[in-house]
Amino acid sequence: MTAVKAAGRYLSVAVVLSVAVLPTFWVLINSVKTLPELVSPVPTFWPHTFTLQHYTDLFTQIPFVTYFRNSMVVALVVTAITLVLSSLAAYSLYRCRYPGRQWLFEAFMSSYIFPRVLLLIPLYVAFTRLRIIDTLTALVIVYVTTIAPFSIWMLHAFFTEVPLELEDAAMVDGAGRFQVLAKIFLPLTATGLTALGLYAFLMSWTEYFFALTFIISDPHKTLPLGMAQFLQEYSIDWGLLMSSSVVIAIPPIILFAVAGRWFIKGLTAGAIR
Amino acid sequence: MIPSREAHAPGRAPGRDFRERLGRASALIQKDPYFGYLLVLPLVVWTLLTVVYPLLDAMRLSLLNVGYVGAAGKFVGLANYAKILTSSTFWHTAELTVLWTVLNVALQVGGGLIAALVLNQDYWGKEFARTWIILPWLLPSIVLATMAKWMLDPTLGVVNYLLLRAGVLHAPVSFLGRPALAFVSASVVNAWHWFPLFALMILAALQTIPGEVSEAAEVDGANYWQRLVYVELPSIGQVLYVITFISSLWAANIFDVIWLLTRGGPADATNTFPVLIYYRAFQEFRISEASTISLALFVMLLLYGVWYMRRFMREGIAEGGS
Numbered sequence: 344m345t346a347v348k349a350a351g352r353y354l355s356v357a358v359v360l361s362v363a364v365l366p367t368f369w370v371l372i373n374s375v376k377t378l379p380e381l382v383s384p385v386p387t388f389w390p391h392t393f394t395l396q397h398y399t400d401l402f403t404q405i406p407f408v409t410y411f412r413n414s415m416v417v418a419l420v421v422t423a424i425t426l427v428l429s430s431l432a433a434y435s436l437y438r439c440r441y442p443g444r445q446w447l448f449e450a451f452m453s454s455y456i457f458p459r460v461l462l463l464i465p466l467y468v469a470f471t472r473l474r475i476i477d478t479l480t481a482l483v484i485v486y487v488t489t490i491a492p493f494s495i496w497m498l499h500a501f502f503t504e505v506p507l508e509l510e511d512a513a514m515v516d517g518a519g520r521f522q523v524l525a526k527i528f529l530p531l532t533a534t535g536l537t538a539l540g541l542y543a544f545l546m547s548w549t550e551y552f553f554a555l556t557f558i559i560s561d562p563h564k565t566l567p568l569g570m571a572q573f574l575q576e577y578s579i580d581w582g583l584l585m586s587s588s589v590v591i592a593i594p595p596i597i598l599f600a601v602a603g604r605w606f607i608k609g610l611t612a613g614a615i616r
Numbered sequence: 617m618i619p620s621r622e623a624h625a626p627g628r629a630p631g632r633d634f635r636e637r638l639g640r641a642s643a644l645i646q647k648d649p650y651f652g653y654l655l656v657l658p659l660v661v662w663t664l665l666t667v668v669y670p671l672l673d674a675m676r677l678s679l680l681n682v683g684y685v686g687a688a689g690k691f692v693g694l695a696n697y698a699k700i701l702t703s704s705t706f707w708h709t710a711e712l713t714v715l716w717t718v719l720n721v722a723l724q725v726g727g728g729l730i731a732a733l734v735l736n737q738d739y740w741g742k743e744f745a746r747t748w749i750i751l752p753w754l755l756p757s758i759v760l761a762t763m764a765k766w767m768l769d770p771t772l773g774v775v776n777y778l779l780l781r782a783g784v785l786h787a788p789v790s791f792l793g794r795p796a797l798a799f800v801s802a803s804v805v806n807a808w809h810w811f812p813l814f815a816l817m818i819l820a821a822l823q824t825i826p827g828e829v830s831e832a833a834e835v836d837g838a839n840y841w842q843r844l845v846y847v848e849l850p851s852i853g854q855v856l857y858v859i860t861f862i863s864s865l866w867a868a869n870i871f872d873v874i875w876l877l878t879r880g881g882p883a884d885a886t887n888t889f890p891v892l893i894y895y896r897a898f899q900e901f902r903i904s905e906a907s908t909i910s911l912a913l914f915v916m917l918l919l920y921g922v923w924y925m926r927r928f929m930r931e932g933i934a935e936g937g938s
Binding site (some may be wrong): 349352353355356358359360362363364366368369370373377382383384385386420427428429431432434435436440442444447451452453455456457458459460461462464465466467468469471483485487488491508520521545548549551552556557566567568571574579582583585587591592595596599603604607610611612 | 737761
């Protein structure tokens with residue numbers, strides 16, 4: 344009976360995990376097949392042929408390096424700005440006392456209800472007037488905006504668990520509040536800031552909607568935008584799409600392998616408190 | 617307070633007074649109301665410029681008849697509102713968006729709940745499974761769309777191949793080419809992206825249930841389903857309410873997967889609000905009309921949000937500080 348139960352347990356876990364990861368492996372497997380095998384109507388579940396052609400094509404056939412660099416620049420700059428703005432704001436909201444604090448917190452959180460698409464048109468108009476349409480700057484601005492509310496939510500778990508006495512003690516010793524913040528508080532919440540960095544990077548790296556609207560010329564396209572044009576073509580180059588899908592997924596996976604558990608902590612502590 | 621000139625003691629170094637004032641200002645700024653305001657100020661300014669200003673500008677645009685960006689518009693009063701509220705497309709889209717949201721929430725929260733219950737068991741490799749369940753959520757929407765188009769393709773797709781082999785189908789099906797099927801397919805693809813996030817949130821809630829409670833119920837002879845219905849689900853009820861809310865707001869705003877897979881088609885079957893608004897503004901160049909629709913969407917989400925929070929969520933989500 345217990346053996347049956349154990350088998351059922353492992354089977355259920357295997358099914359759930361397969362649903363989550365198998366499609367990704369299917370892409371990985373197909374990315375190393377030669378083109379005839381790749382587009383054969385009878386799929387092969389293990390490659391009979393092996394080639395890295397689709398990966399080398401990324402560098403010779405399309406401006407993949409440009410797209411990749413644009414995405415990386417945007418994601419890194421957004422991450423840096425988000426870390427500064429959100430950690431300062433979260434410190435203020437969770438650790439300082441002043442009238443209007445609760446109201447401000449609710450105002451930030453209410454932007455959940457705010458549809459992204461409502462920002463699209465007015466920002467497009469404004470960016471056109473400011474002559475930053477079709478630049479990476481436009482993307483950086485709007486990404487920071489969309490990422491900020493959730494960042495503050497995520498930092499809650501990390502910022503509220505630092506004992507208040509630690510800060511008080513440092514101030515008794517004569518440290519100013521800026522010093523306490525920079526030298527004591529933020530280092531203590533490094534895991535939370537890492538989790539936030541992961542989130543900000545991931546959101547910028549994967550974003551498509553605003554990029555589609557704000558970016559027009561090829562040299563300014565980010566990776567999702569660059570890839571999308573191959574998906575829309577009449578005759579789709581599946582080899583290129585498979586290999587670029589694998590490559591675009593690598594940075595998020597590496598980041599999650601490093602900082603994933605802190606991200607999960609920030610995510611779940613927000614939901615269950 | 618600015619000290620008067622008379623207060624200057626003779627013979628004082630000229631820089632001293634300034635430095636003193638600077639010192640006092642810096643001491644003051646590190647006291648609480650000011651320090652708190654100072655730190656939150658950058659994000660407040662950022663939000664005013666990139667959220668509040670666009671909201672006001674969308675209102676302005678909705679009262680004009682601007683076509684493409686940069687065109688001068690004439691004031692038309694509430695004509696755009698009258699136009700959209702009497703158009704059948706608007707109401708059809710509203711219906712589709714509700715349907716899309718309901719189906720996606722059901723799949724995401726339902727799938728997340730099942731996955732969480734499964735992962736919450738005791739087995740070897742727990743840490744691994746509970747971490748890498750996240751994989752679909754890490755993938756960009758463009759990868760989801762690539763995968764879905766590839767796997768659902770009528771001639772090359774593995775899904776058709778397997779269903780034909782298993783005898784479920786007798787002829788290949790164009791999953792993205794038929795209205796109802798395309799709607800369901802896009803929903804499944806989108807739900808696949810989001811369910812891990814909700815699974816992890818529910819899993820965390822399940823883990824806060826003390827082991828003894830479940831064990832006591834088991835000793836009392838409660839079977840698995842009884843424990844689920846009477847012990848586990850009630851203890852995570854509040855989390856399910858929060859997750860359902862977040863999931864519905866996110867689902868109503870989905871653009872990427874729909875646009876990349878079907879562009880709102882076939883026959884407008886997947887033409888939810890974000891797709892309609894994008895299309896009106898940037899394919900048909902009816903900026904004012906699109907702004908009006910996006911404001912209508914905002915009002916509908918706002919009403920829904922207020923109703924939902926009053927109805928289902930307990931007070932004090934914002935327990936900041938302490």
